[in-house]
Amino acid sequence: MFPVLEPAEIERVRRFGTVRAYRSGDALAEVGKPIEGLKVILSGSVKVARHNASSGDGELIITYGPGSFLGELGQLSGRPAFVNARAESPVEALIITPDRLRALLIGEAELGERIMRALILRRMGLLEVGSGGAIIVGRSQDRDVLRLAGFLSRNGHPHQELDPEVDEEAKTLLDRFHVASDQLPIVLCPSGQFLRNPTENALARCLGLVRPIDPDRLFDVAVVGAGPAGLAAAVYAGSEGLSVLVLDCRAFGGQAGASARIENYLGFPTGISGMALMARAYNQAQKFGVEMAIPDEVISLEPNGNHFVLRLSGNETANAKSIVIASGARYRRLSIDGLESYEGSSVHYWASPLEAKLCAGQEVALVGGGNSAGQAVVYLASQVAKVWLLIRGKNLASTMSRYLVDRINGLSNVEVLTQTNVTGLEGSEGMLDAIRWRQGASGDEIRLPIRHLFLFIGATPNSDWLAGSGIALNDKGFVLTGSDLDETRPGLETSRKGIFAIGDVRAGSVKRVAAAVGEGAQVVQMLHVELSAPKKGLAVAGIDRAAMRL
Numbered sequence: 001m002f003p004v005l006e007p008a009e010i011e012r013v014r015r016f017g018t019v020r021a022y023r024s025g026d027a028l029a030e031v032g033k034p035i036e037g038l039k040v041i042l043s044g045s046v047k048v049a050r051h052n053a054s055s056g057d058g059e060l061i062i063t064y065g066p067g068s069f070l071g072e073l074g075q076l077s078g079r080p081a082f083v084n085a086r087a088e089s090p091v092e093a094l095i096i097t098p099d100r101l102r103a104l105l106i107g108e109a110e111l112g113e114r115i116m117r118a119l120i121l122r123r124m125g126l127l128e129v130g131s132g133g134a135i136i137v138g139r140s141q142d143r144d145v146l147r148l149a150g151f152l153s154r155n156g157h158p159h160q161e162l163d164p165e166v167d168e169e170a171k172t173l174l175d176r177f178h179v180a181s182d183q184l185p186i187v188l189c190p191s192g193q194f195l196r197n198p199t200e201n202a203l204a205r206c207l208g209l210v211r212p213i214d215p216d217r218l219f220d221v222a223v224v225g226a227g228p229a230g231l232a233a234a235v236y237a238g239s240e241g242l243s244v245l246v247l248d249c250r251a252f253g254g255q256a257g258a259s260a261r262i263e264n265y266l267g268f269p270t271g272i273s274g275m276a277l278m279a280r281a282y283n284q285a286q287k288f289g290v291e292m293a294i295p296d297e298v299i300s301l302e303p304n305g306n307h308f309v310l311r312l313s314g315n316e317t318a319n320a321k322s323i324v325i326a327s328g329a330r331y332r333r334l335s336i337d338g339l340e341s342y343e344g345s346s347v348h349y350w351a352s353p354l355e356a357k358l359c360a361g362q363e364v365a366l367v368g369g370g371n372s373a374g375q376a377v378v379y380l381a382s383q384v385a386k387v388w389l390l391i392r393g394k395n396l397a398s399t400m401s402r403y404l405v406d407r408i409n410g411l412s413n414v415e416v417l418t419q420t421n422v423t424g425l426e427g428s429e430g431m432l433d434a435i436r437w438r439q440g441a442s443g444d445e446i447r448l449p450i451r452h453l454f455l456f457i458g459a460t461p462n463s464d465w466l467a468g469s470g471i472a473l474n475d476k477g478f479v480l481t482g483s484d485l486d487e488t489r490p491g492l493e494t495s496r497k498g499i500f501a502i503g504d505v506r507a508g509s510v511k512r513v514a515a516a517v518g519e520g521a522q523v524v525q526m527l528h529v530e531l532s533a534p535k536k537g538l539a540v541a542g543i544d545r546a547a548m549r550l
Contacts, residue, residue, distance in 0.1 A: 001121040003114055004067040010040060010094070012111060016104040017096035022087040028070055029085040031132045032190030034078055034208065037097040038071040038115075044091030046070060049084050050131040051190070058084055069115070072122035073156075075101060076286045080190065080208040082132025082158055102289050120283065126158040133158030134207055137170045138185025141358070143344035143430055144197050145185045150354055151200045154251035155209065155294065156279055200250065201314065204295055213293055213318050219245045221527055222310055222320035224298050225462075227254020228513045229503025230326030231281040232520025237527060238288030245318055246290055247310070249297035253278035254328045255459065255504070256513050258350040259372060260379030263403060265513055274375075275352070277513075293318070298327075301469040301499075308498065322530050324523055325466070325479055325494070325501040329459030334367065338425055346432035347425075347453050351376035356383040359452040365435050367422060368456030369393055374404035376456055377414060386413045388450070390420040390437060425453070461505045470496050478507035492523050498530055 005013070019042065022028060029035045031051040041064050048070065049058030061083060064070060070085050070093075078098045096104060105112035126132060134152060138145040140163045152159040162170035164181065173179075177194055179186055187195045189206040204210045221237055223230045226248035237244045251257065259274030268277075286292065297313040301323065310318040331349040333339060339347060348355045351366075356379070364384050366377055369391035381387050389408070395418060396405045408414055417439055424436040426447075435450045461477040472480045472495035479501035482491035492500045502519035504511055509519065 001118055001125065002062055002064075002068065003118055004065075005040065005069065005111075006067065009111055010042070010067065012108055013040060013096065013104055014094060016100045016107075017094040020093055020095050022091040022093065024087055024089050024091075026087045026091070027085065028087060028091070028093065029081040029083060031082060031084055032080050032192070032208075035071065035075060035081045036095050037078070038069055038075050038095075038101050040069045040094040040096065041066055042092040042094055045088040046085050046091060046093075047088050049086075050129070051084055063088065069118075071119060072126065073119045073283060073286075074123075075119070076283070077292065082126050082190070099289070102287055105287050116283075116287065123156065123158075127156065130158045130160035132190055133160065134190070134203065135160045135162060135173070135188040136185055137162045137164060137173055137179075137188070139163055139165060141345060141431065142185060146354070146358070147344050148185065148187060148198070148200070148203060150350070150352070151203065151251065151295075153352065153354055154253060154257060154275070155204075156252075156282070157207065157209065200295055201297075210293060210296055213245070213291075213296075213312070213316050215317050215319070217243075217319065218307055219243045219291075219318070219320040220531055221245075221322045221324060222247065222308070222318055223324045223326055224248075224301075224310070224465075225254065225326035225328050225503065225505070226252040226282070226292070226294055227326060227328045227503060227516065228256045228278065228281070229328075229516035229520045230254075230324065231278065231285055232517040233324050233326060233502060233523050234285040234290045234520075235281060235288060236521050236524040238285055238290040240524060240528070242524075242527065242531070244285075244290040245320065246285065246292050246294070247296050247298055247312070247318070248294045249313075250295050252282045252292075252294055255331075255372065256516075258352070259375045260351050261375055262513060263375075264401065274513075298465055301466060301471075303496075321498070322527055323499045324527070325463075325471070325499065325505055326503045326520070327462040327465070327505050329504045330462050331455065332458045332460055334422060334455060334457065336422060336425055341430055342425060342427060342432050342453070345430045346427065346451055347455065349455055351379055351454055355452075355454070356380060359384050361385055362452065363388065363448070363450055364452045364454060365390060365422075365437075365448075365450050366454040366456065367391075368454075368458075369396055369399040370456065370458065371401050371404060373456035374400045374408060376454060378404065378407050378411070380454070381411045381414050384413075386415065387411075388448070389414055389416045390422065391416065391418055392421060394418055422453075427451075459504070463505055471499065471501075474507045476507075478509075479505050480507050484508065490526050490529075492519060492526055500526060 046064040048061045164170040220242040222245045234246045256274045257278045261271045263271035300311045363386040365388040367390045420439045422437045426434040432451045436447045463477045503516040
C-alpha cells in the first residue's frame with residue numbers, strides 16, 4: 001500500500017511530471033478538494049491524516065518521506081481528495097497530473113503496476129473506514145439511508161453511516177446544522193456542504209463524482225451503460241487510442257455487480273464477487289483515459305450531421321461519432337399489491353454486504369431460479385439464519401448451473417420450495433412483517449414472519465430511452481442487430497449506421513458475463529471500420545427506412 005520508489009525509479013518517472021516546492025505547513029491535499037495529481041515526494045516529509053467531520057480532528061495515517069507518493073485511485077481522473085496531507089518540513093514533490101499519470105502507468109508497465117496496486121489498496125482501505133467520504137445521518141433501517149448508502153457502495157466511494165439513535169457523533173452533527181429528527185436523512189459532503197435527502201445525482205455532484213461534460217468535445221465513441229459489456233468496450237476502445245465517454249444512470253457494474261460470487265468466469269478458479277470484477281474493469285478503463293459520467297442518465301439519442309447527440313437528464317448534451325448501446329436490463333418486479341412501499345427497506349434486488357447486514361441472523365425469502373438467484377442464495381446463507389428459496393418451476397436444475405445447484409443442496413439452512421408463488425405481503429411504515437405464498441395450484445396459503453424479500457426473477461431490456469431514435473427493437477423491446485435486420489449488416493450494428501448494441505439489451509445475446517465482455521471486445525473492431533469510413537451523413541440503414549426516418 002505504501003511503497004517507496006528507489007532513486008533510479010524516481011528518475012524514470014521525472015519525465016511525466018513537474019517539480020513543485022512547498023513550505024512547512026503547506027497543504028498538499030485537502031479533503032473534498034481536487035488534487036492536482038499523484039505527488040512523488042523528492043525531499044522533506046508529509047503527514048497524511050484522516051478527517052473527522054463531526055469534530056474536525058485528524059487521525060494520522062502515515063508520514064511520507066522521499067520516494068513515497070501521495071494519491072489514490074481518484075487521482076486517475078482528478079477527483080477530490082479523501083485525506084488531508086500537510087508538509088511537516090519544506091518539501092519538493094513531483095506533480096504528475098491525471099493524463100500524465102495514465103501515460104506513466106502504460107509507458108512504465110512494471111513500475112506502473114506497483115503504483116496502480118498501491119492506489120487500489122489505498123482506496124480499499126478508505127472504503128473500510130469510510131474516511132474522507134460522505135457522512136449519511138439517519139436511522140439505519142430508513143429506505144433513503146439504504147438508497148444513498150447503496151449508491152455510494154456500488155460506486156466504490158467511501159462513506160460513513162451514523163444513526164442518531166445510537167451514535168453521539170450523529171447527534172453532534174444534527175445540533176450543529178439545527179436538523180430535526182423528522183428531516184432525516186441528511187448527507188454531509190467532505191466540502192462542508194450538507195444535503196437533505198438528496199437524489200443520487202445531486203449527491204454525486206456534491207462529491208465531485210460527476211463533472212460537466214464538455215458540449216463542444218466530439219468523442220470517437222459514447223458507450224451507454226457501464227456493465228460488463230459497456231466496460232469491456234470502453235477498455236478495448238481506450239487501449240487502442242479512441243476517445244471514449246461512458247455513461248450510466250446509477251453505477252458501474254450493471255447486474256453483474258449484484259452477484260455475490262461468480263465462480264465460472266474464466267481465470268478466477270476460486271471465484272470473485274461481481275462488484276470486485278467490475279471495479280477492476282472500471283479502474284482499467286480509467287487507466288486508458290476513458291471519461292466516466294456516472295451517474296448521468298441518457299434520455300434520448302439523435303443524429304446531428306456527421307455525428308450523434310446524446311441528451312442527458314441534467315440538460316447536458318454529449319457528442320460522439322459512434323454510439324455503443326450497452327444499457328442492459330432492468331430488474332423485473334413481482335405483480336403484488338403494495339410491493340413498491342417495501343422496496344429499498346424490505347424488498348431487495350441486490351444481495352450485497354449492505355443488505356446482508358440488514359437481515360443478519362434472520363430468516364429471509366428469495367424468489368428466483370437462475371444463476372444470479374443461486375449466487376445470492378449461497379452468499380445469504382452464510383449471513384442469515386435461513387433462506388427460503390421460492391421457484392415457480394419443478395426443479396432448480398433446469399434453470400441454474402450444476403455447481404450452484406450442488407452448492408445449494410449442501411446448505412443446511414436453505415429450503416427450496418418448487419412450484420411456489422408469493423401471494424401477498426404484510427407490513428407497515430415501509431417494513432415487512434410477513435410474506436404469504438402458495439405451493440402448487442391447490443396448496444394452502446402459507447404465512448411466515450419474514451422481514452426481508454429478495455427478488456431475482458429476471459429482467460426486461462432497458463431500451464425505453466431509444467424511443468424515436470430510429471433504432472429497431474423486437475416485440476419484447478430488445479435491440480435488433482446484424483442478420484436479424486439483413487444478411488449484410490455487421491453482427492452488432494443496429495438499424496442505424498454507426499450505432500451498435502452489445503450485452504443484455506441486444507436481441508439474441510447470451511446472458512452471461514463472459515459473453516457480454518466478448519461482445520464488448522468484438523464491437524471495437526467494428527468501431528474502427530466505422531470511424532475510418534468516409535462520412536456522408538447519418539441516414540437510417542434499417543429494413544424499413546421510411547417508417548424509421550426521424
